[in-house]
Amino acid sequence: MRSLSAVSDAELELLRSLAERRERFVAGEELVSEGDMSIRPRFILSGWACRQRVLPDGRRQIFSFLLPGDGLGLDRRPGPELSSVVALTALETADATPVLNAVQAGHAPGLARALAAIEPQEQKLLLDHMVRLGRQTAYERVAHFLLELQRRLEVAGLGDNQRFPLPLTQEIMADALGLSIVHVNRTLQQLRRERLLELRSGVTILLQREQLADIADYRAPPVRPGAPLSAARSDLEDSAQY
Amino acid sequence: MRSLSAVSDAELELLRSLAERRERFVAGEELVSEGDMSIRPRFILSGWACRQRVLPDGRRQIFSFLLPGDGLGLDRRPGPELSSVVALTALETADATPVLNAVQAGHAPGLARALAAIEPQEQKLLLDHMVRLGRQTAYERVAHFLLELQRRLEVAGLGDNQRFPLPLTQEIMADALGLSIVHVNRTLQQLRRERLLELRSGVTILLQREQLADIADYRAPPVRPGAPLSAARSDLEDSAQY
DNA sequence: CGTTGTGTTGAGCCGAATCAACCCCGGTGG
DNA sequence: CCACCGGGGTTGATTCGGCTCAACACAACG
Numbered sequence A, B: 001m002r003s004l005s006a007v008s009d010a011e012l013e014l015l016r017s018l019a020e021r022r023e024r025f026v027a028g029e030e031l032v033s034e035g036d037m038s039i040r041p042r043f044i045l046s047g048w049a050c051r052q053r054v055l056p057d058g059r060r061q062i063f064s065f066l067l068p069g070d071g072l073g074l075d076r077r078p079g080p081e082l083s084s085v086v087a088l089t090a091l092e093t094a095d096a097t098p099v100l101n102a103v104q105a106g107h108a109p110g111l112a113r114a115l116a117a118i119e120p121q122e123q124k125l126l127l128d129h130m131v132r133l134g135r136q137t138a139y140e141r142v143a144h145f146l147l148e149l150q151r152r153l154e155v156a157g158l159g160d161n162q163r164f165p166l167p168l169t170q171e172i173m174a175d176a177l178g179l180s181i182v183h184v185n186r187t188l189q190q191l192r193r194e195r196l197l198e199l200r201s202g203v204t205i206l207l208q209r210e211q212l213a214d215i216a217d218y219r220a221p222p223v224r225p226g227a228p229l230s231a232a233r234s235d236l237e238d239s240a241q242y
Numbered sequence C: 001c002g003t004t005g006t007g008t009t010g011a012g013c014c015g016a017a018t019c020a021a022c023c024c025c026g027g028t029g030g
Numbered sequence D: 001c002c003a004c005c006g007g008g009g010t011t012g013a014t015t016c017g018g019c020t021c022a023a024c025a026c027a028a029c030g
Helices: A009-018 A097-104 A109-135 A138-155 A170-177 A181-193 A209-216 A229-236 B009-018 B097-104 B109-135 B138-155 B170-177 B181-193 B209-216 B229-236
Strands: A022-025 A030-032 A042-046 A049-054 A060-066 A084-087 A091-095 A163-165 A197-200 A203-206 B022-025 B030-032 B042-046 B049-054 B060-066 B084-087 B091-095 B163-165 B197-200 B203-206
Touching (some): A009 A097, A060 A170, A109 A138, A109 A170, A138 A163, A138 A181, B009 B097, B060 B109, B060 B170, B138 B163, B138 B181, B138 B203, B138 B209
Antiparallel strands (some): A022 A091, A049 A060, A163 A203, A197 A203, B022 B091, B030 B084, B049 B084, B163 B203, B197 B203
């Protein structure tokens, strides 16, 4: 939240109080099904999830990844859900209803600003993903994707400017990037062989971020100044591992 | 609008009054640049446009098409534009500001409902497009894409259940579908050879809609009952050709 | 100690891109 | 009136990125 808007102490207190009503999911569990008519608004406290759609023949397209600090169902629009949401790791969520109520009542202008900033952010991620899928090579896609994750996780206080956790199988990356598992594997190997990154047991290190950004035409979004992020996050999610 | 929500006579009158302040664009003209901080909200009265992004090396990805009756900039969110909008044909637009004002003032509940329904619709189109790009073959992509256009144009009163105008070059379809021009050409030829569709001078006829839908796993969205659409549209856009 | 999921590697194939012509048609200007 | 030109569509030859199929290594786990 702090990465999106200044937030008052009272608002932070409200956010902390959410942690009381946690829900837990195991990897593979479905939080939202496509077509659901209304879902509980939540924040992700720890773990990763994704939005996806599955074709009748089993092909799958992953639209986006939900990381700790991200929300789902925050817009409270009535219509049917357009994609399902699935836990990729063990997952902890908090009910976001109190926040939405406070915002609606006008009691939390800082959080209101933050929530308003979320949608454009998600939209941007979606469009970037679409460019990857439609007009980039496998090599560019993987590089771009990892740079995006690095950025998001750093903002979330879960990584630094080159190292971050990556609890995704190559199958999941393949389904996100529109590639086959085998080809994701080979592309990652090429990037490692070229000493652009390292990948070991769920931890990724971008050795040459500049060069990767060049390869993938990755334009880093401007950093919001003056928000002590890692501190803000550990407030809320001290038990988060990724 | 009527396809999204019941609209009162007074509201229709308001819509009609918009046609007074038209703007015209020629094909290729840019209505919105990526990064623009605020744009005039508009409805498209006639002609086609698209949202797109261009990579530094010239590759282009088209995200969506804007058809007569569609709007842009209706959300009035402050942030920078995430994609540019370019006219694909000669284009007429109307300033949508009066509608947004009326809605904001609470004077147009029907239009408010309609506007609220627009975003999810666009989101759905975006996700469908992403599935095409990431997980469908060229053959499936083209079929799915044409079915989607058929549906949208029929709802807009600009086509019937198998025939509709298609003022797009194969280059534009290629940039939307993530394919090369040559391959779009060959795929269209295959579809014609198989007597699934006809394509002549800007008019498309889907000869076997069912079979096409089967090929592309196209799920037609449910039709809103009881909205006399073609009538509604010719009210506002009697000069529209496509 | 099997089993299962994930990563890795090789061989061969195929869908789609690229490159390069060529055609047709509608301007447009001499 | 006609030669020229440029954009869009079409076609063939060739290349290549990425997929499929298949096998195997390895670790976690029951």
